[in-house]
Amino acid sequence: MSTVAAGDHHDHPESPYSIKRWLFTTNHKDIGTLYLWFSFIMFLIGGVMALVIRTELFQPGLQFVDPQFFNSMTTMHAIMMIFGVVMPAFTGLANWLIPMMIGAPDMALPRMNNWSFWILPFAFAMMLSTLFMDGGGPAGGWTLYPPLTLQTGDALPFVILSMHFMGLSSIMGAINVVATVLNMRAPGMTLMKMPLFVWTWLITAYLLIAVMPVLAGGITMLLTDKYFGTSFFNAAGGGDPVMFQHIFWFFGHPEVYILILPSFGVVSSIIPTFARKPLFGYASMVYATGAIAFLSFIVWAHHMFTVGMPLAGELFFMFATMLIAVPTGVKVFNWIATMWRGSMTFETPMLFALGFIVMFSIGGFSGLMLALAPVDFQYHDTYFVVAHFHYVLVPGSIFAIIAAVYYWLPKWCGNMYSEGLGKTHFWLSTIFVNLTFFPMHFVGLAGMPRRIPDYALQFSDYNMMATIGAFGFGLSQLLFLVLVIKAIRSGNKATSQVWEDAEGLEWTLPSPAPYHSFSTPPAIK
Amino acid sequence: MAQAENSYYVPHGSHWPIFGSVAVCTLLVGMANYLNGTSWGGNMALVGFGLLVIMLFGWFGTVVKESRAGLYNTQVDVSFRWGMFWFIFSEVMFFAAFFGALFYARNYSLPWLSGEGSGAMTNMFLYEGFEASWPSAANGPGNVGGEYKPMGAWGLPAINTALLLSSGVTLTWAHHALKAGHRAQLIIGLFLTVALGAIFMACQVLEYKEAYEHYGLTLGSGIYGTTFFMLTGFHGFHVTIGAIILAVILFRCMSGHFSSDNHFGFEAAAWYWHFVDVVWLGLFVFVYLV
Numbered sequence: 101m102s103t104v105a106a107g108d109h110h111d112h113p114e115s116p117y118s119i120k121r122w123l124f125t126t127n128h129k130d131i132g133t134l135y136l137w138f139s140f141i142m143f144l145i146g147g148v149m150a151l152v153i154r155t156e157l158f159q160p161g162l163q164f165v166d167p168q169f170f171n172s173m174t175t176m177h178a179i180m181m182i183f184g185v186v187m188p189a190f191t192g193l194a195n196w197l198i199p200m201m202i203g204a205p206d207m208a209l210p211r212m213n214n215w216s217f218w219i220l221p222f223a224f225a226m227m228l229s230t231l232f233m234d235g236g237g238p239a240g241g242w243t244l245y246p247p248l249t250l251q252t253g254d255a256l257p258f259v260i261l262s263m264h265f266m267g268l269s270s271i272m273g274a275i276n277v278v279a280t281v282l283n284m285r286a287p288g289m290t291l292m293k294m295p296l297f298v299w300t301w302l303i304t305a306y307l308l309i310a311v312m313p314v315l316a317g318g319i320t321m322l323l324t325d326k327y328f329g330t331s332f333f334n335a336a337g338g339g340d341p342v343m344f345q346h347i348f349w350f351f352g353h354p355e356v357y358i359l360i361l362p363s364f365g366v367v368s369s370i371i372p373t374f375a376r377k378p379l380f381g382y383a384s385m386v387y388a389t390g391a392i393a394f395l396s397f398i399v400w401a402h403h404m405f406t407v408g409m410p411l412a413g414e415l416f417f418m419f420a421t422m423l424i425a426v427p428t429g430v431k432v433f434n435w436i437a438t439m440w441r442g443s444m445t446f447e448t449p450m451l452f453a454l455g456f457i458v459m460f461s462i463g464g465f466s467g468l469m470l471a472l473a474p475v476d477f478q479y480h481d482t483y484f485v486v487a488h489f490h491y492v493l494v495p496g497s498i499f500a501i502i503a504a505v506y507y508w509l510p511k512w513c514g515n516m517y518s519e520g521l522g523k524t525h526f527w528l529s530t531i532f533v534n535l536t537f538f539p540m541h542f543v544g545l546a547g548m549p550r551r552i553p554d555y556a557l558q559f560s561d562y563n564m565m566a567t568i569g570a571f572g573f574g575l576s577q578l579l580f581l582v583l584v585i586k587a588i589r590s591g592n593k594a595t596s597q598v599w600e601d602a603e604g605l606e607w608t609l610p611s612p613a614p615y616h617s618f619s620t621p622p623a624i625k
Numbered sequence: 626m627a628q629a630e631n632s633y634y635v636p637h638g639s640h641w642p643i644f645g646s647v648a649v650c651t652l653l654v655g656m657a658n659y660l661n662g663t664s665w666g667g668n669m670a671l672v673g674f675g676l677l678v679i680m681l682f683g684w685f686g687t688v689v690k691e692s693r694a695g696l697y698n699t700q701v702d703v704s705f706r707w708g709m710f711w712f713i714f715s716e717v718m719f720f721a722a723f724f725g726a727l728f729y730a731r732n733y734s735l736p737w738l739s740g741e742g743s744g745a746m747t748n749m750f751l752y753e754g755f756e757a758s759w760p761s762a763a764n765g766p767g768n769v770g771g772e773y774k775p776m777g778a779w780g781l782p783a784i785n786t787a788l789l790l791s792s793g794v795t796l797t798w799a800h801h802a803l804k805a806g807h808r809a810q811l812i813i814g815l816f817l818t819v820a821l822g823a824i825f826m827a828c829q830v831l832e833y834k835e836a837y838e839h840y841g842l843t844l845g846s847g848i849y850g851t852t853f854f855m856l857t858g859f860h861g862f863h864v865t866i867g868a869i870i871l872a873v874i875l876f877r878c879m880s881g882h883f884s885s886d887n888h889f890g891f892e893a894a895a896w897y898w899h900f901v902d903v904v905w906l907g908l909f910v911f912v913y914l915v
């Protein structure tokens with residue numbers, strides 16, 4: 101089937117200053133751009149919340165905010181960063197890149213694509229407005245465990261309904277990705293020729309469609325328990341609060357893979373370019389991604405080792421979790437094997453990708469420690485867990501997103517960014533991210549609990565370091581903003597190839613990529 | 626603009642999505658305010674719902690128009706198919722959460738509260754003497770909602786099962802008619818399907834009335850009432866949506882919108898209806914029967 105884009109559309113975009121262009125657009129590049137900017141704005145808002153947390157924790161004792169507000173900051177920070185930053189950023193990348201990578205004219209369902217994005221500003225406005233309500237914002241943790249979460253004030257229905265709204269957006273976005281990948285590939289682009297970014301996103305989309313509705317079910321139960329007298333999580337009525345944890349983590353663990361799989365795709369695109377060697381073990385990468393996705397459905401209760409599960413459950417979830425290390429190891433091995441004897445250069449995207457590999461692995465190792473049920477009794481709900489997931493999410497997912505922006509920015513805007521600023525951004529980010537999160541391992545192992553605004557004196561030094569690191573990391577990101585704006589406005593013109601050894605259909609298009617990518621499908625060798 | 630036979634239709638910008646966002650946001654903010662006890666929340670939700678209906682008419686209306694104008698080639702058709710398939714899959718997972726809650730309550734939380742397995746201490750210290758039995762004493766140690774009589778399988782529910790199963794048959798009959806070009810049979814078949822759906826809903830309403838008025842069984846009857854009404858309630862909601870979709874398709878058939886080889890709108894509605902059907906079978910077995 102050949103794919104010629106049809107034209108009830110203009111061949112040229114309206115002016116970027118036209119508000120109607122952005123509100124009504126059905127163009128995958130416009131929508132990708134909207135997602136990415138939205139994600140950055142949420143990153144700043146979520147970042148300020150993190151800095152409130154770190155400011156309070158700079159010294160022991162209560163000094164700046166009251167504990168209730170502190171807890172609503174930890175809760176909101178997580179919700180913003182997960183649903184407002186990482187997921188939209190990945191969807192933005194998917195929008196920009198997938199049609200170009202598979203030789204399609206656009207996403208399969210362009211109007212629905214617009215809706216997936218335009219839900220987000222509304223949903224997050226609802227979510228953020230809860231901070232100003234009677235009883236304050238949600239403060240029971242992003243995991244929303246009952247009965248604590250049911251004590252939220254007026255904010256509760258807003259939190260739950262806005263999460264439904266976000267879920268609608270993610271599900272529609274994911275359906276679009278699946279339909280695009282399965283149906284819009286140029287002739288000759290077989291599944292096993294697709295770039296890994298497309299593969300990882302296909303599998304991510306599948307995970308999203310499978311688990312977002314489960315979260316929707318779980319939070320609906322919270323709502324009916326609170327307002328309609330149901331007993332899902334009420335032991336007196338024959339329910340069980342622990343049941344919520346099962347439902348939540350059945351969503352939650354696949355969700356953490358939703359937050360990391362597209363990063364694997366990004367890194368698998370960048371490493372071969374700058375090592376000037378084809379990706380080592382392409383097929384094994386695909387199968388490893390599939391295996392991770394499958395396993396992610398049967399490990400959820402590793403978040404619940406301490407709730408009093410039967411022994412058989414503890415053992416099953418412990419061993420299943422450790423199994424994930426195998427496909428993850430395959431991936432890390434393949435990236436390293438790709439670089440082996442390559443002629444490497446270290447442009448900014450490569451630096452971020454390398455930083456990803458090293459620091460994501462640190463997070464993977466701490467995950468492995470947490471997966472050991474007996475020791476998790478000690479580590480659970482301490483800063484060690486906080487250190488673990490921040491290593492996989494910040495120098496993991498966020499670094500991969502930044503790497504992707506550096507790598508594809510010349511293709512998007514037609515100009516090169518400043519390598520000097522980029523490298524500075526990398527080194528500042530790397531130093532500060534480690535200064536922030538590495539000490540958390542130590543205070544965590546020594547017993548500092550998470551989600552508490554005060555701590556024992558012996559944890560002071562490390563907390564002080566973490567706070568300094570957090571401010572440094574936050575400020576370094578402003579450099580990134582400056583760099584991106586500068587590159588959009590001016591800079592050396594990029595060639596269509598951009599990087600000496602980049603492979604893939606997107607590099608056959610001129611830079612900046614034309615408004616409509618492949619109106620006629622490209623020939624695939 | 627005329628379309629080349631083999632071109633993928635990429636629509637022009639549309640105002641319906643952003644309209645939809647405003648509509649749903651109004652609906653949700655209204656609902657939240659209603660739950661918080663404001664006097665105007667409910668009305669705001671109704672306004673949002675009205676806007677949503679307008680959006681659905683406008684959006685689907687545009688799609689129907691474009692489809693009638695021949696803008697969609699087979700590849701677009703396949704995109705719609707994948708879209709509908711994965712949407713239904715997401716719905717399956719939504720129901721899975723509630724079925725999961727039912728199984729969990731029956732197999733774990735109630736037995737544990739009764740002192741089995743790791744629940745021995747809970748039972749001894751908190752709920753001494755409590756012994757759950759499904760379905761008749763499954764409202765927990767607090768006897769939440771008071772005494773109730775569980776809903777048996779062989780009255781209305783069995784009739785409902787027959788109704789929905791036959792509606793699946795009439796729908797398939799209509800589909801065959803559409804493919805063979807028998808208009809009268811198509812319209813009769815579809816009409817019967819919608820009618821059977823409506824009768825099903827009427828029976829469901831009767832059953833709920835019976836439960837509330839004579840069985841003492843309410844949404845607040847502990848975990849039994851909770852799972853019973855939430856599962857059948859969400860199912861009933863989906864039947865209603867499915868029947869509305871089928872009714873729209875019926876009108877489209879009557880205005881001659883579909884041809885024997887090009888009628889994805891019909892098929893999507895049929896897939897949805899069969900999905901609702903299958904969920905009911907699950908309900909019949911796990912909520913009513915065992």
Ligand code: HEM
Pocket residue numbers: 243356357359360402403421422424425428463464465466467468470471472476479480481485488489492493496497
């Ligand atoms: C390498 C494989 C991984 C293993 C074995 C692993 C294991 C674990 C375990 C056992 C916990 C629970 C700790 C506790 O609460 O006591 C945990 C928490 C967490 N993990 Fe991982 N993990 C892995 C990778 C990841 C990845 C890739 C991400 C996300 C990108 C991630 C994100 C999280 C988050 C967000 C939490 C904390 C959730 C919360 O309680 O708020 N993990 N991990």
Ligand SMILES: [Cu+2]
Pocket residue numbers: 352353356399400402403
């Ligand atoms: Cu997990």
